[in-house]
Amino acid sequence: xxxxxxxxxxxxxxxxxxxxxxxxxxxxxxxxxxxxxxxxxxxxxxxxxxxxxxxxxxxxxxxxxxxxxxxxxxxxxxxxxxxxxxxxxxxxxxxxxxxxxxxxxxxxxxxxxxxxxxxxxxxxxxxxxxxxxxxxxxxxx
Amino acid sequence: xxxxxxxxxxxxxxxxxxxxxxxxxxxxxxxxxxxxxxxxxxxxxxxxxxxxxxxxxxxxxxxxxxxxxxxxxxxxxxxxxxxxxxxxxxxxxxxxxxxxxxxxxxxxxxxxxxxxxxxxxxxxxxxxxxxxxxxxxxxxxxxxxxxxxxxxxxxxxxxxxxxxxxxxxxxxxxxxxxxxxxxxxxxxxxxxxxxxxxxxxxxxxxxxxxxxxxxxxxxxxxxxxxxxxxxxxxxxxxxxxxxxxxxxxxxxxxxxxxxxxxxxxxxxxxxxxxxxxxxxxxxxxxxxxxxxxxxxxxxxxxxxxxxxxxxxxxxxxxxxxxxxxxxxxxxxxxxxxxxxxxxxxxxxxxxxxxxxxxxxxxxxx
Numbered sequence: 214x215x216x217x218x219x220x221x222x223x224x225x226x227x228x229x230x231x232x233x234x235x236x237x238x239x240x241x242x243x244x245x246x247x248x249x250x251x252x253x254x255x256x257x258x259x260x261x262x263x264x265x266x267x268x269x270x271x272x273x274x275x276x277x278x279x280x281x282x283x284x285x286x287x288x289x290x291x292x293x294x295x296x297x298x299x300x301x302x303x304x305x306x307x308x309x310x311x312x313x314x315x316x317x318x319x320x321x322x323x324x325x326x327x328x329x330x331x332x333x334x335x336x337x338x339x340x341x342x343x344x345x346x347x348x349x350x351x352x353x354x
Numbered sequence: 355x356x357x358x359x360x361x362x363x364x365x366x367x368x369x370x371x372x373x374x375x376x377x378x379x380x381x382x383x384x385x386x387x388x389x390x391x392x393x394x395x396x397x398x399x400x401x402x403x404x405x406x407x408x409x410x411x412x413x414x415x416x417x418x419x420x421x422x423x424x425x426x427x428x429x430x431x432x433x434x435x436x437x438x439x440x441x442x443x444x445x446x447x448x449x450x451x452x453x454x455x456x457x458x459x460x461x462x463x464x465x466x467x468x469x470x471x472x473x474x475x476x477x478x479x480x481x482x483x484x485x486x487x488x489x490x491x492x493x494x495x496x497x498x499x500x501x502x503x504x505x506x507x508x509x510x511x512x513x514x515x516x517x518x519x520x521x522x523x524x525x526x527x528x529x530x531x532x533x534x535x536x537x538x539x540x541x542x543x544x545x546x547x548x549x550x551x552x553x554x555x556x557x558x559x560x561x562x563x564x565x566x567x568x569x570x571x572x573x574x575x576x577x578x579x580x581x582x583x584x585x586x587x588x589x590x591x592x593x594x595x596x597x598x599x600x601x602x603x604x605x606x607x608x609x610x611x612x613x614x615x616x617x618x619x620x621x622x623x624x625x626x627x628x629x630x631x632x633x634x635x636x637x638x639x640x641x642x643x644x645x646x647x648x649x650x651x652x653x654x655x656x657x658x659x660x661x662x663x664x665x666x667x668x669x670x671x672x673x674x675x676x677x678x679x680x681x682x683x684x685x686x687x688x689x690x691x692x693x694x695x696x697x698x699x700x701x702x703x704x705x706x707x708x709x710x711x712x713x714x715x716x717x718x719x
Contacts (some may be wrong), residue, residue, distance in 0.1 A: 220645035227642075229561025231520065232651030261623075264396040280401050282611045283624040296624070298610075300400035305611075324396040332390040332490055348388040348490035353399040 240318040241265065241325060247315065250290055256316050257284055257295055266320030269297075271312045278319065279306075357449065361421045362667040372603045372632055374420035375660045378618045380609035381406040381439060383428040386457050389489050391519065391547070395428060402428075404610045408438045414608040415448060418628040422449040424475075424605075431458040437465045444471045451475045453515060457494065459501030463508055473511040473583075475543060476502050480516065480530045488519075499537065506538040513583040515543040520560045523696055524571035531580050541583030544572075546592065548619050548654045565653050566594035567692065574689030576682075584655065586679025587672060588662035592653060593684070596662070596675075600641035600649065603632060604660025616640045618656040620648055 221229075240263055245256035260267045260281040269277045279297035287293045290311040297306055332348065339346040358375070365373045382405035385395045395402065406414075415423055423443050430436050431454050443450045444467075453475045466472065479488040482495040505512045514534050518527065534542055546565045560568065569592035582589060590596045602617035612624030613631040617640070625631035641649055641657070652658075665672035 221647060221650050222645065223642060226562060226645075226650045228563050229650055230564050232559040232561050261621075266398050280398055282621075285623075296611075298401060298404065300398075303404070320398055323398060327390060329390050336487060336490075345492045346490075347492060348390065350385060350388045350395075351399070353384070353403055 237322075237325070239322075239325070241320075241322045243318045245316055247313070250310075253290070253310060253313060253316075254293075257281070257310065257313075260295075260316065260318070263318055264323045264325075265318065266300075268317045268319040269295075269308065269313055270315035270317075271308065272314045273312070277308070280320075357421050357447075358663065359667040362664055366664075366668050372601075374418045374604060374606050374628070375663055376422040376424050376605045376656075377415055377418055377420040378605055378607040378656060379406075379411055379414060379423050379425050380427055380607060381411060381425065381430060381433045381436070382610070384432050385427060385429045385455070386432060387429070387455050387489050387491060387494070391488075393548075394426075401610070405433050405435075406608075406610055408435050408442055411439050412442050412446075414613075414628070415443060415446065418606060418608075420448075420606075422451065424451040424453060426453040429455055429457070431462055437462075440466065440472060444469050447471060449473070451513070453477065454501075455489065455494065456498035456501035459498070460504045463501075463504055463510070466510070468509040468511075470511070473513055473540070474502075474505050475513045475515045475583075476505075476539075478514040478516055478530075478534065479518075480522075480526060481533060484526060484530070502537050502539060512537075512539045513541050513543050514539055515545070517545050517547050518568065518572075519547040520564065522568060524568060525693055525696055527572045528577075528693075532577065535579050535581065541581040543583050543655075545655055546653050548652055559651050561651050562653055565592065565651075569593050570686070570689050571692040571696065574684045574686035575693075576684055578683065585659055585662040585666055586676050586682075587666050588655060588659040590675070590679060591658055591662055598658050598661040598665070599643060600652065600657035601660050601664075602637070602640060602657050603635075604664070605656040606631060607656075619652065619654060 238259070240259060245252065245259075247253045247256060261284060263281070266278050266280050269279060271277070277297070277299060279299045281295055281297045283296035285294050285296075291309055293310040294307040295310065295313075297308070299306065336346055361375075382402075383395050383397055384402045384405075385392075425439070430452055433439065436452075440450055440452060449471050451473050454477065456474075456476045459474065459476070476498055477489070478495070478498055479485045485495040485498075486492045502512055502514070516527075516530070531542060546569070547559050569589075573589055573593050587596060591598050600617075605618060606628060607614040607618040612626055613628055614621060615623040615625060615631060616635045616637065620640070625634055638644060640646055666676035667673065
């Protein structure tokens with residue numbers, strides 16, 4: 214069974230030895246084509262799962278660099294909203310789907326390229342060399 | 355125990371079918387560790403710098419009414435107002451579990467006041483080498499243990515919490531239990547890992563069959579000195595002796611984004627209130643019966659401990675099972691055979707990428 218499975222039976226779930234997990238697309242730098250309403254909705258769904266900032270360009274010309282974390286869908290694009298935080302503002306903000314003209318996955322994907330296997334390899338190498346090893350959080354500034 | 359049992363009984367008598375037992379209150383995502391497998395802290399810096407205010411924390415707790423509040427993160431001790439938050443929750447007579455990697459615990463302890471309502475739940479994933487390996491920094495085990503010892507000395511309630519991933523050697527875990535209980539902690543909290551969508555790697559997570567097999571090996575044939583700060587029925591669920599359906603609203607998560615839909619693990623949107631979370635989440639889309647692949651490997655406490663607790667305090671059969679489970683050592687020859695298989699295969703003390711497959715039956719249900 215793979216991550217592409219859309220629905221499991223109870224028997225399949227109970228028999229799972231390894232969980233397939235999510236498959237992440239390489240979205241960093243991607244500028245989706247927003248030709249249709251469906252294109253926009255799908256791109257915003259990907260933005261919700263993205264582990265970095267996106268840049269929304271509104272039809273007014275305003276550019277918003279933001280971390281998109283939620284959406285509430287209405288019957289039309291005008292009454293569907295995407296919710297975000299920007300680096301400069303402390304409060305949550307929202308914008309209507311209908312106002313969005315362009316999207317770009319402009320921020321760094323904060324999880325990309327970090328693999329457990331890399332850590333195991335580095336750990337074993339340092340251990341063999343008799344050195345200590347530590348992964349530190351990235352600086353926030 | 356009395357508080358939780360009366361809470362469950364009151365909800366049952368009032369006919370309330372969806373209610374919270376534990377609020378998972380995440381006041382920030384910032385952390386002082388950078389564990390390679392973590393799926394909780396993969397955010398841009400401006401998100402990691404954000405944090406809930408004490409007032410926001412209290413409003414969430416007051417709205418949902420859960421008798422227990424778990425404070426994970428991120429690392430809660432990095433929150434500059436964490437003492438104010440904890441004191442406010444204790445004043446509300448909430449049982450608070452402050453989950454910490456304990457890097458700052460010893461230094462911060464003088465700021466806290468011991469209380470029956472406050473427990474420090476210290477992240478320890480195993481013995482020294484295993485823990486340091488799991489959290490990707492050498493020396494953390496010794497710092498955490500020093501924090502635990504100081505907290506115990508000062509009269510605080512302390513538990514440890516551990517997450518186990520694929521490749522864990524149950525013999526090693528059992529040795530870890532011996533060591534932890536020797537530190538004077540009240541009990542142990544444990545959980546199988548979950549494949550967070552936002553985690554960098556997605557191939558380190560056990561399916562349900564493997565979870566049951568591992569936990570049956572770990573938790574059978576217990577030593578009398580081991581104490582667990584968890585529902586005995588939930589531990590039996592992990593061992594494959596019970597079946598429960600997930601109730602994600604039982605341990606809802608609140609953080610800087612709002613009330614997380616549908617649960618602490620999945621991020622499929624946010625609600626502005628617990629009420630909105632209950633009313634606008636399509637609960638039928640989640641849990642094993644739904645067939646949702648995102649729920650397929652989950653046997654985590656945030657979905658399955660609440661039904662175990664409700665079973666234990668809400669039914670006579672469940673209550674008897676809980677009493678029996680509290681005192682049972684779970685003698686099990688099959689589990690002993692599985693432990694011996696691990697020993698014979700020369701399982702490494704650290705979680706490995708590839709490990710031998712152990713084929714013993716994994717469930718008693």
